[in-house]
Amino acid sequence: MSGPQPWPGPQGNAAGHQGAPPPPPVGPPSPAGPLPPAGPPNGGQPKGTGKIIAWTVAGTVLVGAIVVGAVIAANTLWGTPAAPAPVAVSSSQEQAVPEAAAPEAAHAAPPSATPAPSSVPTPDTSGYSNADKAYCKWQGKVIFVGASDSFRAAICEINGQTTYLGLDKKTGLATVLPAYRSSDSATAHKDNYAYNLNSSAFEITQNNKVIAEEKMLSWWTPSAPEMQLPGDLGLSQPISYPSCNGSGVIILGTFFDPATNVAAIDRALKNNPGSMYLRTDLSCGNFRGPSLDNSNGNSIYAVVKAIPGSKSDVCEAMKQYDAAGEWLENGVDAAKNIQCS
Structure with a gap:
């Protein structure tokens, strides 16, 4: 395996989200009031209209039955297929937001049937853009991204x-904090910082x-071209942003x-059908980002292969490929990876 591991070495820094001040409470929206019942209008019908309506309904049903019978006979004779019934789609299918793993459950053994991300990019139905997946770690929507030298x-x-x-x-330290923002600025606090x-x-x-103060070198909003496919190297297989689902x-x-990077990653992908490549700082929190002591400050790319199933399945693949494994x-603590007995 070439290059540094995408998790901290002896001096690695775990994700810096401990001790962060709690976010201000956000109250749930007020539910809409109940709609009035759709009952019949007030007042009764004039006497004698009930029988007229009954005979009219009976006549309508008889005519309808004759028409339906004629249509069925015509369909039988000429083979016209019946129209398919419409399929209802629930609102939950339009945007399913995955939940982040709880810190105390870090690297616990997953259930026996753990879903795995597809090794080939497939249409996404979560409502997240590539920038959301890369910069917000599949947890929400990106507002803007700023980058200075360090x-x-x-x-x-x-x-x-x-x-x-x-x-x-420079150090690879990741920090996650509640923040406050305006249209073109943001502030986050941790203790006295x-x-x-x-x-x-x-x-x-x-x-x-x-x-510390540095000039902002990049300032991207979701519509910026750099946000369409973050970290992509222009290979025939685009970069992947696998779901952080355990x-x-x-x-x-x-x-x-x-x-x-380009030649080496392309070769690794071709030598390992079904694999994908990602950039560790633009993927899930279990990976370590770049640092001066780990990658000379350069971005770290990894070629990975999804392994469906339980921990034993992943451990078997780790043994077969002589490779490290990750959830x-x-x-989670980015210093930890899958350990097999």
Whole structure:
């Protein structure tokens, strides 16, 4: 396996979401009031109209039966197929939002039938864009993304809460905090630290004193071209953003040299049919992002293969391929990967 592991080494930093101040409560929307019952209009019918209506209905039913019989006979003679019944689609099928794994359940053995992401990109019905999957980790909608020389932050709406997903590109430390935003800026707090970003600068303060400030090099909204397929290398097989649903993958190779990434990843994909490639900082929280000591600060790409089934199935594949294994999930310690007995 080439390159660094997509999880921390001896000096690795786990996801920095412990100790974050709780998000302000968001009250549920008020339910709509009940509709008035659709009862009959007030007042009775004039006397004698009941019999007239009864004879009229009977005549209508008789004529209808004759017409239906004629249609059935015609369909039988000429083979005209009956129209299919319409299929009802529930509103829950239009946008199914996956839940993030709870921190205390990190790397627990999954159920015996764990769903696995498809190794070939398929049409997505979640309502998430590629930018949502990459920067918001399949948890919500991206509002904007800012990147300076050392830091990157995605501002996302997750479960109705504005959320800061930060990355220190030099140490690999990931930070997830509740945030407050305007149309072109955002602020997040953790203890006595504050993370402030706008289209011009990225600033970190401690006790209201600036301890780091860098010029903002990139500022992307969802409509920016860079947000359509984040991290893609232009190969015949596009980059993947597998769902962070607890399914298992094995790591067939990691790559972080910009001069050779394209050729090496393309070769690894062709040598391993059914595999896919991803960028660790644009995938689930179980992967470690780039750092100076792990990848010389360069983005880390990984070629992975989805393994459907239970932990024993993943462990068997790990043994067969002599590869490490990961559960695709958020809110976990990125230093841990699947351990087989």
